[in-house]
Amino acid sequence: MKFGVIVFPGSNCDHDAFYAVSANLGQPAEFIWHDSSTLGAVDAVILPGGFAYGDYLRCGAIAKFSPVMKAVRRFASDGGLVLGVCNGFQILVEAGLLPGALIRNRGLKFICREVRLTVETADSPFTCAARKGQILRLPIAHGEGCYFADERTLDELEAEDRIAFRYDGNPNGSLRDIAGILSRERNVMGMMPHPERSTEPLMGSSDGLAVFQSMLRAAVRL
Amino acid sequence: MSVTMTPELVAQHQLSTDEYRKIVDILGREPSYTELGIFSVMWSEHCSYKSSRLHLKKLPTSGKLVVQGPGENAGIIDIGGGYVIAFKIESHNHPSFIEPFQGAATGVGGILRDIFTMGARPIAVLDSLRFGRLDDPATGARNRRILSGVVAGIAHYGNCFGVPTVGGECIFEPCYDGNPLVNVFALGVCRKEDVFYARAAGAGNPVIYVGARTGRDGIHGASMASAEFTEESKQKRPNVQVGDPFMEKLLLEACLEAMQTGAIVGIQDMGAAGLTCSTCEMGSRGGVGIEIELDRVPQRETGMTPYEIMLSESQERMLLVAEKGREDEVFRVFRKWGLEAVEIGVVTSDGQMRVRQHGAVVAEIPARELADEAPLYDRPRALGGAGGAACQPSALSVTVQDALPSLLASPDLCSKRWIWEQYDYQVRTNTIAGPERTDAAILRIKETGGSIAMSLDGNGRYCYLSPREGARLAVAECCRNLSTVGAQPVAATNCLNFGNPERPEIMAQLVEAIEGMAEACRFFDTPITGGNVSLYNETLGEGIYPTPVLGIVGLLKTAAPVTIPFRNPGRAVVLLGGVGRCDDTRFGGTTYAKEILKQLWGLPPALDLDREKRVQSAIREIVAAGLAESAHDLSDGGLAVALAECSFGSAGIGAAVDLASDLRPEVLAFHEAPSRILISTAHPGKVAAIAERHGIEVPVVGVTIEKGIEIRQRAMTLGSWEIATLKAAYDGALESYVR
Numbered sequence: 001m002k003f004g005v006i007v008f009p010g011s012n013c014d015h016d017a018f019y020a021v022s023a024n025l026g027q028p029a030e031f032i033w034h035d036s037s038t039l040g041a042v043d044a045v046i047l048p049g050g051f052a053y054g055d056y057l058r059c060g061a062i063a064k065f066s067p068v069m070k071a072v073r074r075f076a077s078d079g080g081l082v083l084g085v086c087n088g089f090q091i092l093v094e095a096g097l098l099p100g101a102l103i104r105n106r107g108l109k110f111i112c113r114e115v116r117l118t119v120e121t122a123d124s125p126f127t128c129a130a131r132k133g134q135i136l137r138l139p140i141a142h143g144e145g146c147y148f149a150d151e152r153t154l155d156e157l158e159a160e161d162r163i164a165f166r167y168d169g170n171p172n173g174s175l176r177d178i179a180g181i182l183s184r185e186r187n188v189m190g191m192m193p194h195p196e197r198s199t200e201p202l203m204g205s206s207d208g209l210a211v212f213q214s215m216l217r218a219a220v221r222l
Numbered sequence: 223m224s225v226t227m228t229p230e231l232v233a234q235h236q237l238s239t240d241e242y243r244k245i246v247d248i249l250g251r252e253p254s255y256t257e258l259g260i261f262s263v264m265w266s267e268h269c270s271y272k273s274s275r276l277h278l279k280k281l282p283t284s285g286k287l288v289v290q291g292p293g294e295n296a297g298i299i300d301i302g303g304g305y306v307i308a309f310k311i312e313s314h315n316h317p318s319f320i321e322p323f324q325g326a327a328t329g330v331g332g333i334l335r336d337i338f339t340m341g342a343r344p345i346a347v348l349d350s351l352r353f354g355r356l357d358d359p360a361t362g363a364r365n366r367r368i369l370s371g372v373v374a375g376i377a378h379y380g381n382c383f384g385v386p387t388v389g390g391e392c393i394f395e396p397c398y399d400g401n402p403l404v405n406v407f408a409l410g411v412c413r414k415e416d417v418f419y420a421r422a423a424g425a426g427n428p429v430i431y432v433g434a435r436t437g438r439d440g441i442h443g444a445s446m447a448s449a450e451f452t453e454e455s456k457q458k459r460p461n462v463q464v465g466d467p468f469m470e471k472l473l474l475e476a477c478l479e480a481m482q483t484g485a486i487v488g489i490q491d492m493g494a495a496g497l498t499c500s501t502c503e504m505g506s507r508g509g510v511g512i513e514i515e516l517d518r519v520p521q522r523e524t525g526m527t528p529y530e531i532m533l534s535e536s537q538e539r540m541l542l543v544a545e546k547g548r549e550d551e552v553f554r555v556f557r558k559w560g561l562e563a564v565e566i567g568v569v570t571s572d573g574q575m576r577v578r579q580h581g582a583v584v585a586e587i588p589a590r591e592l593a594d595e596a597p598l599y600d601r602p603r604a605l606g607g608a609g610g611a612a613c614q615p616s617a618l619s620v621t622v623q624d625a626l627p628s629l630l631a632s633p634d635l636c637s638k639r640w641i642w643e644q645y646d647y648q649v650r651t652n653t654i655a656g657p658e659r660t661d662a663a664i665l666r667i668k669e670t671g672g673s674i675a676m677s678l679d680g681n682g683r684y685c686y687l688s689p690r691e692g693a694r695l696a697v698a699e700c701c702r703n704l705s706t707v708g709a710q711p712v713a714a715t716n717c718l719n720f721g722n723p724e725r726p727e728i729m730a731q732l733v734e735a736i737e738g739m740a741e742a743c744r745f746f747d748t749p750i751t752g753g754n755v756s757l758y759n760e761t762l763g764e765g766i767y768p769t770p771v772l773g774i775v776g777l778l779k780t781a782a783p784v785t786i787p788f789r790n791p792g793r794a795v796v797l798l799g800g801v802g803r804c805d806d807t808r809f810g811g812t813t814y815a816k817e818i819l820k821q822l823w824g825l826p827p828a829l830d831l832d833r834e835k836r837v838q839s840a841i842r843e844i845v846a847a848g849l850a851e852s853a854h855d856l857s858d859g860g861l862a863v864a865l866a867e868c869s870f871g872s873a874g875i876g877a878a879v880d881l882a883s884d885l886r887p888e889v890l891a892f893h894e895a896p897s898r899i900l901i902s903t904a905h906p907g908k909v910a911a912i913a914e915r916h917g918i919e920v921p922v923v924g925v926t927i928e929k930g931i932e933i934r935q936r937a938m939t940l941g942s943w944e945i946a947t948l949k950a951a952y953d954g955a956l957e958s959y960v961r
Contacts, residue, residue, distance in 0.1 A: 009472055112648065139648055197651050
């Protein structure tokens with residue numbers, strides 16, 4: 001299974017995502033430059049963390065206009081797997097591939113910390129290797145990770161089983177403790193915690209591997 | 223525009239009459255206004271080290287792993303496997319007082335550029351911070367604002383750039399009230415053959431300007447950093463630059479990629495003294511001249527004078543020399559990253575730094591004389607009476623039972639989580655041990671399979687009492703932190719923060735500290751490969767404590783780290799180095815004296831270098847043999863504080879210790895004699911065998927227990943505490959001070 005890692009000029013978790021899937025998951029990966037209008041022959045796309053174009057405006061507000069996002073949109077509408085982590089989640093939300101918004105943390109400060117997440121559904125290509133109710137230890141590192149949406153959207157996400165992860169101990173004020181959500185077709189997921197940072201024991205946790213192993217399993221099934 | 227040189231104008235540029243005469247000698251004529259400005263920044267204390275250079279020569283700078291010592295943008299050490307690390311520490315004290323957020327942010331930006339200028343990708347940042355007391359009725363509010371601004375500024379820049387901020391230290395003293403210290407250490411890694419130097423070469427080669435446009439910000443920043451603060455200093459806010467970490471990230475990626483083309487001859491960032499410093503230093507190092515045309519320099523504002531363009535300290539700019547005919551390969555890379563790259567001049571063979579505007583020469587100065595012939599001062603010095611003052615503690619009445627919670631909640635000793643959680647300490651997925659998990663930060667190097675450890679240490683109180691002993695202690699403690707995680711210390715960088723060197727007692731402190739540091743660095747075989755001197759740290763005539771800060775790097779095998787917390791009950795608690803000795807004189811610099819007695823007297827703890835070295839060899843061997851379940855060196859707050867910190871792990875394991883010593887209880891619990899490490903182990907016999915081989919005692923002082931901490935002295939209880947109570951005091955203190 002080949003992963004494509006999108007590189008915006010201000011991406012800074014691109015190497016980490018690449019390393020996680022290649023060295024720790026053992027799958028091929030390649031970088032895709034932000035002004036590319038095609039994704040090439042990849043089976044899944046990762047939008048990594050960072051500050052895409054500096055994010056001095058709103059996180060992801062400029063990234064949604066980049067050429068590569070047109071290709072990502074096409075890829076997603078064709079059923080391709082798209083994972084957005086941290087800044088990648090912010091971009092997916094800005095691009096309208098996922099509902100809601102990510103606003104400043106409730107404490108108004110950047111937070112880097114290990115959190116506990118509950119897997120809310122195993123019925124997705126990103127969580128199928130995990131158990132519903134399973135606890136994952138993953139780090140967060142963001143200043144604008146407070147998930148926000150109107151009541152109707154939140155109800156809809158719950159009704160359609162589209163909440164992938166919830167915080168066990170909400171660090172940033174996210175509504176209904178939401179840490180990660182799925183698109184209606186369930187092939188696009190955005191999450192604020194960093195699974196790529198927890199893919200080997202040396203980094204303190206390997207729990208993030210569950211996300212990538214799920215993608216691998218789902219891709220084989222597809 | 224022709225400006226007549228007057229004594230007033232020369233004085234405004236902080237140049238002495240003698241210095242001005244030297245300028246006239248070098249030029250063979252009176253300088254132009256632009257030339258005067260250029261000389262004033264290059265010959266400022268900040269750029270020229272004119273007061274310290276003579277004494278810095280006493281520091282050891284070479285060793286078998288040293289690839290590059292002082293004199294370049296960063297020092298370089300060979301870590302094996304074909305890779306090197308580049309690292310350095312720098313201060314941004316003055317800007318951080320005037321504008322905390324941007325001052326600290328650009329401090330991070332500046333040191334990161336120093337690292338990637340050498341071809342190394344930055345992989346770690348650590349910060350050593352000093353502020354005034356947060357709870358002072360008069361200055362507390364301002365100190366809290368400075369702390370919050372500095373931390374947010376470091377977070378803003380480092381997090382966006384994508385470098386993990388993995389450790390550091392933060393201390394509060396009234397002497398830093400009007401003069402905080404912000405010292406930033408950065409480290410990068412690259413292949414040995416990919417190291418770049420800031421040297422121009424090859425007459426006819428193009429000189430290329432890359433990055434942000436030049437504006438009027440930061441003019442005379444270097445001179446500002448070379449003067450004392452007065453009430454008017456706050457008016458100098460426009461002298462502080464504004465940072466753009468996204469631009470810096472683009473510069474990083476573009477520079478590293480452009481270096482791979484092989485078309486770059488030399489490269490230097492524009493930091494202090496901006497375009498002036500980068501042109502004359504590159505020329506001087508390469509033994510060539512550089513000629514530039516200012517009309518070609520990308521400018522953010524219109525109507526800038528040559529003086530302003532040459533002295534601007536706008537951030538995120540680089541100057542490089544490319545091979546003639548291969549410019550396009552370089553330009554192509556910068557275009558890809560959306561950066562402006564412009565050919566602004568050419569390398570010449572005449573050794574002159576020649577600056578033109580609209581074709582006319584506005585400055586023409588021999589590059590070598592400007593960069594390397596700065597005045598050199600052997601300033602008078604006289605040790606003041608402060609150190610060694612023999613005052614005695616008025617009363618040592620607070621019990622160990624009551625003192626420990628107070629100390630753990632004191633600003634210096636409490637958890638700095640409020641600070642480091644604002645930093646991304648994990649990005650790049652190399653962080654094996656980040657803040658407060660171990661005594662030194664540990665990063666793996668993916669490229670080599672090995673790991674490095676880093677620590678920053680300095681103790682202004684010790685150095686105030688004895689600059690020489692304080693500096694030696696800082697080196698010893700820094701090395702001990704590395705050894706405690708199993709790393710072999712290999713090289714150092716230093717940041718020397720002192721007051722006004724024109725005062726003999728300050729100059730004496732500086733020289734004493736350098737000599738003490740030199741002795742200890744030589745002893746531990748950790749050469750100083752670069753660093754920074756920050757003088758004139760005074761406000762309204764009040765100097766800071768002499769505060770030399772050491773950054774030392776060690777090498778170790780990649781493995782799960784031996785961390786601070788106890789992990790299992792029923793383990794032997796052993797104290798490598800023993801309970802130690804301390805008399806009243808040596809107790810006066812401790813945190814107990816500071817926080818509980820509100821006094822400072824006597825001398826810093828006594829250090830026996832040879833013994834220290836043997837303790838460190840022993841702990842490295844113990845860690846390497848896998849015998850330590852936890853390890854933590856004793857430093858500020860002494861044994862009791864270390865014991866509490868070891869009990870704050872997620873397992874909630876504490877310890878009961880019984881100490882065989884005749885010291886007074888509070889001295890026994892809180893003295894800060896060095897060369898001691900607290901270990902929990904399932905193999906006390908094997909640990910003892912190793913220690914014995916190094917001639918070091920390692921008494922079993924107690925045992926780890928399910929809950930609580932108990933300290934006894936010859937079976938008499940000095941204190942007993944619930945871990946949760948102590949931990950709550952320790953964890954919540956800083957946040958409560960900041961609010």
